[in-house]
Structures are given as C-alpha cells and as structure tokens.
Amino acid sequence: MMPFTTHTGTAAPLIRDNIDTDQIIPSREMKSVSKTGLSDGMFAGQRYLNDRIENPDFVLNQEIFRGASILLSGKNFGCGSSREHAVWALKEYGFKAIIAESFGEIFYNNCVRNGILCVTLDRTAIAALGDIVTIDLPHQRVDEIPFEIPLGDKQMLIEGLDGIDLTLQNETEISAHFAHDRVIRPWAYS
Amino acid sequence: MNKTLFDKLWDSHRVMTLEGGVDLIAIDRVFLHERTGSVALESIIESGRSPCSPEHVFVTMDHIVSNKPDRHKDDARTPGGDVFITATREAAKKTGINLIDVLDADQGIVHVISPELGIAQPGLTLVCPDSHTCSQGALGVLAWGIGSTDAEHAIVTGTMRVKKPPQMRITVTGILGAGVTAKDLALHIIKTYGAAGAKRCAVEYAGEAVQALSIEERLTLCNMAVEFAAFTAIIAPDETTFNYLEGRRFTPKDEMWQQATAQWKYLITDAAAEFDYDYVIEANDVKPTVTWGTSPAQAISIDSYIPHDADLKALSYMGVTRGENISKLKIDGAFIGSCTNSRLSDLRAAAKVLKGQQVADGVNAICVPGSMAVRREAEAEGLDKIFKAAGFAWGAAGCAFCFYAGGDTFAPGTRVISSTNRNFEGRQGPGVRTHLASPAVVAASAIAGKITAPKGVSS
Ligand code: SF4
Numbered sequence: 001m002m003p004f005t006t007h008t009g010t011a012a013p014l015i016r017d018n019i020d021t022d023q024i025i026p027s028r029e030m031k032s033v034s035k036t037g038l039s040d041g042m043f044a045g046q047r048y049l050n051d052r053i054e055n056p057d058f059v060l061n062q063e064i065f066r067g068a069s070i071l072l073s074g075k076n077f078g079c080g081s082s083r084e085h086a087v088w089a090l091k092e093y094g095f096k097a098i099i100a101e102s103f104g105e106i107f108y109n110n111c112v113r114n115g116i117l118c119v120t121l122d123r124t125a126i127a128a129l130g131d132i133v134t135i136d137l138p139h140q141r142v143d144e145i146p147f148e149i150p151l152g153d154k155q156m157l158i159e160g161l162d163g164i165d166l167t168l169q170n171e172t173e174i175s176a177h178f179a180h181d182r183v184i185r186p187w188a189y190s
Numbered sequence: 191m192n193k194t195l196f197d198k199l200w201d202s203h204r205v206m207t208l209e210g211g212v213d214l215i216a217i218d219r220v221f222l223h224e225r226t227g228s229v230a231l232e233s234i235i236e237s238g239r240s241p242c243s244p245e246h247v248f249v250t251m252d253h254i255v256s257n258k259p260d261r262h263k264d265d266a267r268t269p270g271g272d273v274f275i276t277a278t279r280e281a282a283k284k285t286g287i288n289l290i291d292v293l294d295a296d297q298g299i300v301h302v303i304s305p306e307l308g309i310a311q312p313g314l315t316l317v318c319p320d321s322h323t324c325s326q327g328a329l330g331v332l333a334w335g336i337g338s339t340d341a342e343h344a345i346v347t348g349t350m351r352v353k354k355p356p357q358m359r360i361t362v363t364g365i366l367g368a369g370v371t372a373k374d375l376a377l378h379i380i381k382t383y384g385a386a387g388a389k390r391c392a393v394e395y396a397g398e399a400v401q402a403l404s405i406e407e408r409l410t411l412c413n414m415a416v417e418f419a420a421f422t423a424i425i426a427p428d429e430t431t432f433n434y435l436e437g438r439r440f441t442p443k444d445e446m447w448q449q450a451t452a453q454w455k456y457l458i459t460d461a462a463a464e465f466d467y468d469y470v471i472e473a474n475d476v477k478p479t480v481t482w483g484t485s486p487a488q489a490i491s492i493d494s495y496i497p498h499d500a501d502l503k504a505l506s507y508m509g510v511t512r513g514e515n516i517s518k519l520k521i522d523g524a525f526i527g528s529c530t531n532s533r534l535s536d537l538r539a540a541a542k543v544l545k546g547q548q549v550a551d552g553v554n555a556i557c558v559p560g561s562m563a564v565r566r567e568a569e570a571e572g573l574d575k576i577f578k579a580a581g582f583a584w585g586a587a588g589c590a591f592c593f594y595a596g597g598d599t600f601a602p603g604t605r606v607i608s609s610t611n612r613n614f615e616g617r618q619g620p621g622v623r624t625h626l627a628s629p630a631v632v633a634a635s636a637i638a639g640k641i642t643a644p645k646g647v648s649s
Contacts, residue, residue, distance in 0.1 A: 028596035082321040084337035110337035152210030177205040187442040187450035
C-alpha cells in the first residue's frame with residue numbers, strides 16, 4: 001500500500017450529509033469480482049445523464065475539479081452498505097483523502113485499509129477550505145487547521161502497512177489466546 | 191463488578207493491545223456472502239494465504255441470486271450477476287470453508303440464517319462484510335459489519351485490528367402497545383436520535399420492552415442500528431435466547447450445551463457499569479411508524495403529517511410536500527422481505543392482515559421470505575396461499591427487492607411501501623420512492639392502495 005505522509009491537491013466540494021456508499025458506487029456498477037475497473041462507475045447516478053453523457057452540474061465534471069484528489073463532504077459520509085468497492089472506486093479515480101464532518105464506520109476503516117486518509121473537520125472549517133488543499137498527516141494539519149486521528153490509523157497510513165502482515169507478527173500471542181480460550185470455552189469450538 | 195456486556199465480550203476476546211490504542215480482537219466466526227465475500231476469498235487465494243479456521247467460516251448466496259421459485263444454481267436476478275455466484279462457489283471449495291449454496295435447504299439471507307442455523311451464539315465474536323451484521327447482536331453476539339479487506343484479515347489471522355468504540359445504552363421502558371412492532375421501535379429510535387445519532391457507539395438495547403421481544407423481533411431492532419451510525423447493537427442473552435437456540439444445526443449439543451448456557455448467563459451488564467451515553471425511550475411513545483423521506487431518520491407516525499421543516503431534496507425525490515398527510519399517499523408497490531422483516535413472525539403478521547383480502551388494483555406486491563426454511567415453515571402453515579390469494583408474488587429466499595443491483599425492479603417514480611431498512615435514493619431502483627414500515631403496515635397498505643395502518647391498530 002502507498003504510504004500517506006503529505007499531500008497537496010485539488011479539493012472538490014460535494015457538501016451534503018449522508019452520502020452513502022451506493023451513491024459513491026451504485027450496486028449496478030459493480031460488474032465483476034474485482035477491486036478494479038470501478039472508477040468509471042463512481043458517483044454514476046449524479047455524474048452522468050442518460051446514455052452516460054457527463055452531467056455538467058456534477059462537481060467532478062467541472063474543469064477546475066476534474067481529477068481532484070481530495071473530496072470535501074458533510075456528515076456521515078460513506079454510510080450505508082459495507083461495500084469496499086466504494087473505496088476502491090474513489091482510490092482508482094485518484095482520491096487520496098476525504099475531508100468530512102463525520103464518516104460511516106465501516107467506510108472509514110475500509111479507507112484506512114486502502115491508504116486513503118479520512119479527516120474529520122467541522123462544517124465551518126470545511127467551508128473555508130480553498131480549491132487547493134495541503135494535508136500534513138504526520139503533523140495532523142489540513143492547511144493550518146489541526147485535526148484528530150487515532151494513532152493506530154495514523155501509523156498504518158504513514159507506513160503504508162498491510163494489516164495481515166502486521167498482525168501475523170503477533171502469531172505467537174494469537175495462538176496462545178486461542179489455546180487458552182479452547183480450555184475456557186470448549187463449546188465455542190464444538 | 192462494573193462492566194458492560196460489551197466490555198465483557200471485548201475483554202475476553204482481546205488478544206493484546208497494539209500500538210496506537212488498537213486492540214487485536216479474536217474472531218470466532220466469519221460469515222460471507224457472494225456480493226462482497228467473493229472478492230475477499232479470491233484475494234486470499236491470489237495472495238497464497240489460507241483461512242486459519244475454515245470450519246468457522248461460512249458463505250451463502252443471497253444478494254443477487256434469482257428469487258424465482260424455479261431458479262437454477264447459477265441464476266442471478268441481475269444481468270451478469272452469475273459470475274459472483276460461480277466465483278464464490280469455486281473460492282469456497284478451494285478454501286475449504288462452509289458453503290451454503292443457492293439450492294441448499296438452508297440457503298437464505300445471511301442475517302436470517304446465521305441465527306436460524308445457530309451459527310450466531312451468545313458470547314461469540316462474528317464479523318461479516320455486510321453492514322447489517324449488527325442484527326445478530328440480538329442473540330448476545332458481538333457481531334459487526336466490516337469491509338472485504340478486513341474480512342480477509344479476519345479469515346487469515348482469526349483476529350481483527352479494531353479500536354474499542356464508545357458505548358451507548360438505550361433502555362426502552364414499559365411495553366409496546368398493541369400493533370406496535372419492533373420495526374416501529376427501530377424507526378422511532380432512529381427518528382429520535384438522527385441518522386448519525388449513535389455516534390459510532392456499540393449500542394446495548396435494554397429494558398422491559400426489549401426483554402419482552404421475541405428473538406425475531408430483537409433481530410429486527412438490532413438490524414437497523416447501523417442506520418443511525420452504531421458500531422453495532424447488542425442485547426443481553428436470556429431464557430428467550432437459549433430457548434430459541436437449543437437444538438439448532440450449529441449450536442453446541444449435550445454436555446457442551448450445558449457448559450455454554452452456564453457461561454451465557456453471565457453475559458449481562460453489571461448494575462454499576464457506566465456508558466458514554468445512557469438514553470431512555472418510553473415504549474408508550476412509539477406508534478406505528480413510516481418513513482416519508484430518503485433517510486430512515488425521516489420517519490413519522492402513520493397518522494401524522496410531513497414536517498414543516500422537512501428537507502427539500504428528500505421531499506423532491508419522494509414527490510411529497512411539507513404538511514402532507516402521509517396516510518393519504520397512494521402506492522404502486524409493496525415489498526415484504528429483507529433481513530429486517532422476512533422471518534416467520536413477520537410473514538404471519540402480514541398474512542393475518544391479508545387473509546381474505548385483495549391487493550388494490552395497480553399495486554405490484556411481492557413477498558420474499560428471508561430463508562428457504564422460513565419459506566417452508568410458512569408453506570406448512572398455508573401462509574403462501576394467503577399471500578398468493580391476495581395477489582402477492584411468493585419468491586425464493588434472498589435479499590431480492592431490498593436493494594437494486596440492476597435487473598427487474600419497481601418502475602422509476604413509483605411509490606413502494608417496504609419492510610426493508612433503507613430508503614436511500616435509488617435503493618430499490620432508479621427513481622423508486624421507498625417508504626419503510628412494518629410487514630403489517632405494508633400488507634394493510636397493499637390492500638388499501640395507500641399508506642395505512644392495519645385495522646384495529648390505533649396510531
Ligand atoms: S436483505 Fe437487504 S439489507 Fe439485508 S443483507 Fe440483503 S441487501 Fe443487505
């Protein structure tokens with residue numbers, strides 16, 4: 001996974017609350033058992049008119065925001081279905097970070113697993129951001145505004161780590177836990 | 191002692207605390223479905239890894255399987271959907287996990303069959319790449335929805351890396367009124383606290399009204415926790431839970447059953463335990479409820495009016511106006527099904543309303559039982575005959591019209607009353623206007639041709 005340290009890019013405002021994962025990648029756009037080939041279907045419901053003609057009103061179809069790498073949104077971004085395809089689509093399009101008031105829990109974790117940074121800021125701070133935004137993860141700043149992030153997520157992102165490899169370093173502890181648990185809760189293994 | 195039920199489950203599954211305050215939590219069971227599980231399994235195979243306990247990993251086909259009663263093993267309800275079915279089947283065989291295939295007697299929606307087969311058990315941790323995994327907390331399981339990459343992690347390592355969420359308790363005092371269902375309670379709670387109201391908490395439902403619910407009703411209540419941004423939901427297991435689970439396919443047997451229930455009795459929140467948020471809901475305040483908008487929080491009681499400050503975008507999508515009486519709205523479609531409300535008690539409640547009645551002209555009415563077992567039990571009671579005689583289609587188990595993935599659905603612009611859990615824009619198809627309600631309200635509305643409560647239920 002690509003490590004995330006600092007990033008400067010165009011920030012596209014899609015400021016609405018409760019943008020769910022089906023809006024990010026409609027289920028009908030998930031055509032194969034794959035993590036790729038999804039960016040074309042990203043936001044398809046809003047991005048295209050009939051016959052897949054671009055909808056000029058949609059933010060990412062406007063010249064200055066085309067190819068944006070940061071997305072700005074409102075409350076509860078990525079709520080709804082757990083489909084990781086939403087994150088794979090955003091990533092394939094080129095998004096590196098999302099700045100919103102809050103995030104759907106599963107979506108947030110999916111982002112961390114795929115190297116996308118989710119920054120939580122309040123509505124006024126988001127509204128005040130310009131078209132070009134710089135995010136400094138080590139120092140936890142968006143332009144000059146500080147933000148909070150759980151340390152574990154920060155480390156995973158900065159180091160670009162694969163969760164499975166990382167966890168398997170603790171194989172001894174895991175085996176010990178299960179060996180002990182089998183004695184205490186044999187029914188759970190029956 | 192001052193631990194919550196959630197603390198007890200968390201602590202007993204904590205392998206260790208990692209750097210950054212993230213816990214490594216042991217996972218007892220993983221459930222997958224063909225839509226999001228297929229890609230996790232393929233990715234495991236491609237990376238040359240394998241499941242650490244394949245006997246504790248389950249996969250079923252529910253999301254895009256055909257719901258035609260005479261379906262074949264690869265039939266999808268969406269164009270091109272068969273690749274998800276065949277890929278999942280192949281990957282399941284290669285990885286040696288438990289496959290509950292399309293034509294198996296036990297097939298059904300993951301959150302319906304996991305309890306039904308006794309895979310979900312009190313005190314276990316269970317994850318599934320599906321947001322409604324919170325349903326299964328109804329049995330005292332620590333169950334939560336994850337993404338596909340995390341599912342790979344859980345299958346390969348037997349653990350999850352997760353930061354302990356904050357905790358909330360919602361105590362429902364008193365007893366729900368006659369004709370008021372767990373679905374109404376779920377909608378009432380979401381309406382009260384808002385679509386982000388659970389603040390990523392693990393939510394324990396407690397109180398007299400919750401204890402009085404059957405397991406099927408508890409599943410309905412917990413199902414919708416994700417709709418107000420909960421990490422998950424949980425209910426302390428009790429005699430109702432034990433009675434429900436005894437003798438099911440995957441529950442412990444004999445001596446193991448005795449040991450299990452002896453331990454399950456301690457899975458309760460201690461009297462002195464504290465929550466980050468401790469809320470109380472009066473059961474008396476809960477009325478038969480229906481949504482008017484495009485979020486489950488946009489809900490009102492069935493005899494009331496769309497709020498005067500209602501969100502304009504939602505109003506325009508739904509084709510309704512501020513101050514409009516919800517029970518005057520004409521409907522074009524009715525759907526009974528989904529992991530929220532497709533179990534036997536749901537079908538019985540709907541059939542009671544439908545008996546001897548006819549669906550109104552022009553209403554496309556469909557019932558899809560949550561599992562093939564529910565379907566068989568319903569048929570044994572003759573419920574299918576009541577549904578069919580009333581004019582309902584009677585499908586084979588799966589998610590069906592709960593969500594749109596291409597293929598057949600209700601026409602754009604149609605108004606549908608639905609026993610499902612999401613009324614997001616386009617959820618049931620492009621332009622389809624979804625109103626969420628209980629199965630009895632769906633049935634009564636299908637007959638009346640407009641949104642209405644069953645006769646004899648005061649709202
Ligand atoms: S029935 Fe609907 S909500 Fe439930 S798992 Fe299937 S698609 Fe998801």
